[in-house]
Amino acid sequence: MILAIDIGNTNIVIGCIDQEKIHFIERLSTVKTKTELEYAIDIKNVLDIYKIRREEIEGGIVSSVVPQITEIARLAAEKILRKKILVLGPGTKTGLNILMDNPAATGADLVADAVAAIAQYPVPCIVIDMGTATTVSVVDEKNHYIGGMILPGVGVSLDALTAGAAQLQGISLEAPKRIIGKNTVECMKSGVIYSSAASLDGIVDRIEEELGQKATVVATGGLAKKIVPHCRRHIMLDEELLLKGLQIIYRKNQPHKE
Numbered sequence: 001m002i003l004a005i006d007i008g009n010t011n012i013v014i015g016c017i018d019q020e021k022i023h024f025i026e027r028l029s030t031v032k033t034k035t036e037l038e039y040a041i042d043i044k045n046v047l048d049i050y051k052i053r054r055e056e057i058e059g060g061i062v063s064s065v066v067p068q069i070t071e072i073a074r075l076a077a078e079k080i081l082r083k084k085i086l087v088l089g090p091g092t093k094t095g096l097n098i099l100m101d102n103p104a105a106t107g108a109d110l111v112a113d114a115v116a117a118i119a120q121y122p123v124p125c126i127v128i129d130m131g132t133a134t135t136v137s138v139v140d141e142k143n144h145y146i147g148g149m150i151l152p153g154v155g156v157s158l159d160a161l162t163a164g165a166a167q168l169q170g171i172s173l174e175a176p177k178r179i180i181g182k183n184t185v186e187c188m189k190s191g192v193i194y195s196s197a198a199s200l201d202g203i204v205d206r207i208e209e210e211l212g213q214k215a216t217v218v219a220t221g222g223l224a225k226k227i228v229p230h231c232r233r234h235i236m237l238d239e240e241l242l243l244k245g246l247q248i249i250y251r252k253n254q255p256h257k258e
Contacts, residue, residue, distance in 0.1 A: 001052075003043075003060035003081060004246040006109055007073055009132040010155070011222060014046055015240075016057065017247045022240050024050045027222065032068050039069075039076035047080070057081055061250040063088040063108035063242075086253055088112065093252045098145045106145070110137050112245030113220060114145050119248055121216045121236070126207055128200060128235070129242070130221035132156060138207055138215075149203065154196050154223045161188070173226045197230035204233050 001023065006013040008030060015025040026046050034042075047054070060077050062085055064070040070087060077085045086092070088108040096115055098106050113127045114137050127137040127148075133156070136149040152160070154173065162171075171188050179194060181187030204217050219228045220241040228235050238244075 001057050002247060002250050003047075003057050003077060003085075004243045004250070005043075005060065005062045005073060005077060006112070006242050006246065007062065007064035007066050007069060008109065009066060011131070012073070013242065014043065015243045016047075016050070016052055017243050019247070019251075022243055023052065025240065025243060030066060030069070032066070034069070034072070036072050036075045036079065039073055040079045043077055043080050054081055057083070059083050059250065059254075060085040061088060061246045062086070063112050063246060065107050065109055086250060088246070088249060092249065094249050095252055096145055097143065100145070100147060107135070109242060110135055110148070111145075112242050112249060113137060114139055114245070115248050116238075116241045116245030117216075117218055118143050120238075120241075120244065121218055124211055124213060124215040126204055126215045126217045127241070128203075128217070128219040128221075128224065130154065130219060130223040130227065134196075134221075134223075136203060136207070138211070140211070141213070151199070154192060154227060157196070158188075158192050161192070173223070175230060193227060193230055196227045197232075200227065200231050200235065201233045204235070 001016050001018040004015050012028040012030050016023040028042050062074050074085045074087055090104045094115055100106055113129055117125045117127045123139050124141050125139045129135045133153045134151050138146050138148050140146050175193050176186040176189045179190050181190045208215055217235045218238050219235050220238050228237050
């Protein structure tokens with residue numbers, strides 16, 4: 001079993017995973033001012049909740065898009081596990097051929113998502129990760145990571161809407177009973193959820209058009225389960241995709257394991 005940590009702009013996803021199953025997945029708030037000790041306490045508390053002892057964990061891996069706390073989180077995990085923690089970055093073996101202008105600048109989370117998608121789903125594959133930003137990654141039929149898109153996340157769009165309109169208040173991201181809203185709250189819920197779903201449908205259509213073939217579509221991330229059920233395209237929901245990718249990458253970087 002390994003400890004996998006993914007640091008995003010809003011949340012830190014933490015889980016324990018082995019080759020048979022994922023033992024748990026939890027989310028912590030990303031706080032840039034926290035110290036190494038504070039993050040170590042967070043990690044220890046999560047492991048204690050699930051009654052997982054340090055001795056059961058052979059090592060760990062961190063992926064991060066928040067450079068300010070990457071090293072702090074790594075040291076925090078090492079403080080708890082007393083074992084070396086791998087950080088996914090340039091020089092890490094992933095087995096992924098990234099055909100980007102600057103492959104080293106590709107987000108660690110996108111790399112982990114793509115590695116897991118190749119291992120588990122038919123290619124070509126479109127991976128949608130719905131977090132603070134919504135990212136779209138495209139893997140072609142040769143298992144090459146060929147690029148993608150970045151667009152405002154659902155929460156970012158909603159925050160911008162409520163911040164810019166004095167009469168609009170915050171809402172929860174739940175689908176209204178009808179598409180045509182009858183009051184302000186219903187109109188906002190419908191607008192945010194169905195515009196996001198329609199956006200994903202349209203993006204998949206356009207990517208497939210450029211690829212010249214149909215693709216497997218997989219969605220992950222904290223907000224995917226709110227939007228994907230309302231899409232008209234067939235999009236598989238895999239909330240564990242990123243941790244699966246981190247587990248594969250961890251194994252590739254262990255001695256005598258390719």
